[in-house]
Amino acid sequence: MHDPATLREKLPYRDCVGVAVFNRDGKVFMGRRMPEGDPENAPERGAPWQMPQGGIDPGETPYQAALRELFEETNISSVSLVAEAPEWIHYDLPDELLGVVLKGKYRGQRQRWFAFAFTGPDGEIDVAAPGGGKHKPEFDAWRWELLDRAPDIIVPFKRDAYEQVAAAFADIPRRFTHV
Template identity: 55%
Template sequence: MTPTEFESLPYRPCVGICLINREGLVWIGRRADEGLVEHVAPGHEWQMPQGGIDAGEDPFEAAKRELWEETNVRSASLIAEAPDWYSYDIPRAVVGERWKFKWRGQTQKWFAFRFEGDESEIDIDNPPAGEKEFAEWRWEPLANLPGLIIPFKRPVYENVVAAFRTLVP
C-alpha cells in the first residue's frame, strides 16, 4: 500500500471512556489479547475502555454501552465530554494484517464518567458482550496514563489528560 493509499483510508469512529473513582483515580485495564499484531511495544498493553460506534448510534450512548460491555459498570454518571475528536493512525503492518485495509486508524470521542458503584460491580472476567477485553485492571492517576498506552495511541491519551485534568485532584 502506498502512502497516498494509506492516507486515503477512513478513520473508524469510536468512543473512549475515562472512568474516575471517588479518589480521583482512573480505571485502566491490561488488554487480554496481548498477542495481537498491534501490540508493538511490550509493557504498554494498558488502556481505558474504548470501542466502535455502531451505525446511527449516538457517541454518548456508545460510550455507556462500551463501558458496560467491557467492565460491567452501569453505576456511572457523565461528568464531561472532550471538546474534540482525537485521531490516531494504526501502524501500516497492523492496517493490513488485522484490519484488512479497511481503516487507517481511529477517531475517538472521549467521555469522563464518575464511578458511583462498588468495586464488586467491575467484572472483566464475565463481560456482557461475551468477549473478554481485559486480563486485569487497576486505578491509576490520570497523568500516568500516556506512559502506559501503546506508543501510537499516546498523543490521544495526552489530549484526554489535558481535556480532563481539572476533573481530578
C-alpha cells in the same frame, strides 16, 4: 507489500468512543488488553493498558456507544457523566498495522471521549465476564491509575491521543480528591 503512505491516504478513520471512568479518589480505570491474537498488543509495542473504547454502531449516539462499550468491556453500569472532550481525538496506526488491524479498513480511530464518575462498588467491575457475562473479555486485568500516568502505560502509537485525553480531563481528578 503495500505502500503505507498510499494506503493511509485511501483509508478513513473509524468513528469510536473512549471512556475515562474516575473512582472516588480521582483515579481512572485502566484495563490490560488480552494479548492473544491482538497484533496491536505485540510485546514489542509496549504496555497493553488502555481505557475502554470501541466503535459507534449505526443509529447510536457517541454517548450511547460510550455507555454500551463501558458495560461490554468492564461490566460497569453505575456511572454519571462528568464531561465530554470538546473535540474528536485521532490516532493513526503504525505503518506495519495498516491493512491488518481494525479489519484492515481504517487508518486509525477518530474518538469521542467521555469522562464518567464511577458510583458503584469495585465489585461491580468484572473484566473476566463483562457485559453481564454476555461479552468476550477484552481485558485480563484492571487497575485504578492517575490520569496523567495513562499516556505512559499505553501502546506508544496512542500516546499523543492519551495526552489529549489527559489534557481534556485534567481538572477532573481534583474534583474527587479532598486535598
